[in-house]
Amino acid sequence: MAKKKKLKFSFRAILSVLTVILVGYVVYRNWPDILDTVDHLGETNVFVLLLLIPEQLYMYYACGQIFFSYLRNRKNVQKFSGKEILLISTELNFVNHAIPAGGVGGLAFLTYRLLPYNVTAGQASFLYLFRYAVTTVINYVQALIAIGVLLILNLIPDEAKWIIPVSLLMNMGVFFFLWLVIYVASSGKRIEFFSRTVSRIMNRVVRIFTFGHKRQLMKYEKISNYFADIHESVKIAKENKRYLKKPAVWGVVYSFCEIATYWIVAISLGRPELLPFIMVGEAIGSVFDGIVPYGLYELGMAGVMIALGVDFPTATIITVMTRVVTLLFTIVSGSWPYYRAIRGKKNAERD
Numbered sequence: 001m002a003k004k005k006k007l008k009f010s011f012r013a014i015l016s017v018l019t020v021i022l023v024g025y026v027v028y029r030n031w032p033d034i035l036d037t038v039d040h041l042g043e044t045n046v047f048v049l050l051l052l053i054p055e056q057l058y059m060y061y062a063c064g065q066i067f068f069s070y071l072r073n074r075k076n077v078q079k080f081s082g083k084e085i086l087l088i089s090t091e092l093n094f095v096n097h098a099i100p101a102g103g104v105g106g107l108a109f110l111t112y113r114l115l116p117y118n119v120t121a122g123q124a125s126f127l128y129l130f131r132y133a134v135t136t137v138i139n140y141v142q143a144l145i146a147i148g149v150l151l152i153l154n155l156i157p158d159e160a161k162w163i164i165p166v167s168l169l170m171n172m173g174v175f176f177f178l179w180l181v182i183y184v185a186s187s188g189k190r191i192e193f194f195s196r197t198v199s200r201i202m203n204r205v206v207r208i209f210t211f212g213h214k215r216q217l218m219k220y221e222k223i224s225n226y227f228a229d230i231h232e233s234v235k236i237a238k239e240n241k242r243y244l245k246k247p248a249v250w251g252v253v254y255s256f257c258e259i260a261t262y263w264i265v266a267i268s269l270g271r272p273e274l275l276p277f278i279m280v281g282e283a284i285g286s287v288f289d290g291i292v293p294y295g296l297y298e299l300g301m302a303g304v305m306i307a308l309g310v311d312f313p314t315a316t317i318i319t320v321m322t323r324v325v326t327l328l329f330t331i332v333s334g335s336w337p338y339y340r341a342i343r344g345k346k347n348a349e350r351d
Contacts, residue, residue, distance in 0.1 A: 001015075001257075010126050026301075028033075029123045033320045033323060034324050034328075036324075037319060037320060037321045037324040037325070040317050040321060043269060043317075044265075044268040044269055045267075045268045045269075045270075046268075046319075048264060048267050048268040049264070049265065049325070051264050052261065052264055052265075052325055053324070053329065055257060055260055055264060056261065056263065056326065056329055056333075057090075057333075058088070058253060058257060058258035058263070059258065059260075060086055060089040060090050060093055061082070061085060061086050061089060062091075062250050062253040062254040062257055062337050063089045063092070063093070063131070063250075063254050064085035064086060064088055064089035065085060065246075065247070065250040066127070066131045066134065066247045066251050066254060067110075067127045067131065067254075068080060068085050069246035069247050069248070069250055070127060070130070070243055070244065070246070070247045071117070071119060071123075071127075073240070073243045074119075074123075075116055076118050077118050077119055078116070078117045078118055082119060087337050088110075088113055088114075088341075090333055090334045090337050091109070091113065091334055091337045091338045092106055092109060092110055092113070093330055094166070094330055094331070094333075094334025094335060094337070094338045095332055095334075095338065097107040097327060097330045097331070097334075098331075098338075106128070107124070107125060107128045110124050110127075110128060111124040111125070113341060120167045120229050121226055121229060122226055122227070122228070122230040122231065122232065122233055123228020123233050124133040124215065125226075125233075126185075126228075126229055126230050126233035126237070127233075129178070129181060130237075130244070130247065131247075131251065131254075132178075134247065134248055134251030134252075134255075135251055135255050135286070136174050136175070136178070136259075136286070137175075137253060138149055138252050138255035138256075139255055139258075139282065139283040139286050140253060140283060142174075142259065142282075142283060143167055143279060143280050143283035143284070144285075145165055145279070146166070146276035146279035147276075147278070147280060149276045150265045150276050150277070150280070155276075155307060155308075155309065156309070157308070157309050159307075160307045160308050160309065163280065163284075163304060163307055163308065166284075167280065167283060167284055168268065170284060182234065185227070185230050185231050185234040186231070186234055186235070186238070187231075188228070188231060191227045191231045193221045193232075193263060194227060195226075195227045195228075198223055198225045198227075213231060231250050258282060258286075259275075259278060259282055261322055261326060262278045262282060262301075262318060262319070262322050263275050263278055265318050265321050265322045265325070266278060266318050269314070269317065270320065271314060271318075274305075274310060274314070274318070277305050277308050277309075277315075278301075278305070278318070280304055280305075280308065281300070281301035281302070281303075281304040281308075281315075281319075282301055284299040284300050284301065284304050285304070287299035287300065288308075298319045298320065298322075298323050301319050302315045302316055302318075302319040305318075305319070305339045318335040336347070
């Protein structure tokens with residue numbers, strides 16, 4: 001009798017199946033919005049809407065340049081082409097949409113994806129936080145400019161004036177968090193204390209949920225090395241501030257592209273004058289995007305626009321249509337590059 005072959009399930013195969021399930025879930029969750037978008041396509045200028053394709057690709061490229069324009073200054077990092085920058089950024093955008101984990105999935109994937117370039121986990125984490133910091137600052141500045149324009153033109157209803165202090169407080173909270181991260185990462189002693197605290201808390205939680213069967217999830221040495229790596233990256237950045245100039249400029253470009261995505265949809269609907277409303281709504285929505293796992297970005301953005309006086313149908317159509325179009329474009333443009341990436345180096349070389 002022939003021996004039965006044992007089925008082997010590799011980590012990459014499991015990850016591929018899990019990603020397909022998650023993408024299916026995302027599409028299923030957004031299916032009513034997809035149908036609603038199809039219904040409203042007749043109200044748009046399709047030729048203007050098609051501008052989203054090159055705009056989105058350029059936004060991915062700008063996102064990648066935030067990372068790679070900094071990494072070019074590191075001698076140990078391998079060289080990379082513009083095509084690789086665009087591919088990795090497209091894959092990262094796909095992961096952030098397909099895995100609803102508040103950006104954690106994106107950080108894990110970026111760390112894995114940059115390993116062949118001799119980029120450590122700490123360096124990848126530093127760059128990820130730096131990108132978030134830059135885009136947050138730019139969004140904050142854009143929101144202030146937009147609020148100033150709306151106040152000068154007297155376009156903010158009296159009952160919506162609460163948005164001004166709320167947006168300021170929310171962004172101040174984000175700034176405080178970023179300052180806290182930099183404060184901790186700037187000191188070796190604080191890093192060591194933080195590493196010990198994190199390892200103790202994680203292992204204690206593991207012992208509670210496993211009823212003492214598993215005593216340790218993460219070793220202190222690994223956590224300490226990870227945060228020490230971040231500390232080293234912060235130290236190098238502080239000593240060589242010129243390294244951050246190009247990434248900061250690309251951060252400005254990326255933030256403008258985020259605004260432009262919604263503005264293009266608004267223009268396609270014949271409402272280009274909504275730019276300042278979009279800027280304020282996007283700034284508040286981006287805070288939710290960095291904190292919550294899934295679903296409050298568009299809700300927060302549409303809610304702010306409606307509170308500022310934009311009619312409910314228009315605000316809803318702009319946010320929903322932008323969400324659906326970018327989501328579908330992300331899946332179409334990013335699924336195959338992502339699949340190639342998780343197949344590993346050997347499979348990619350055979351293609």
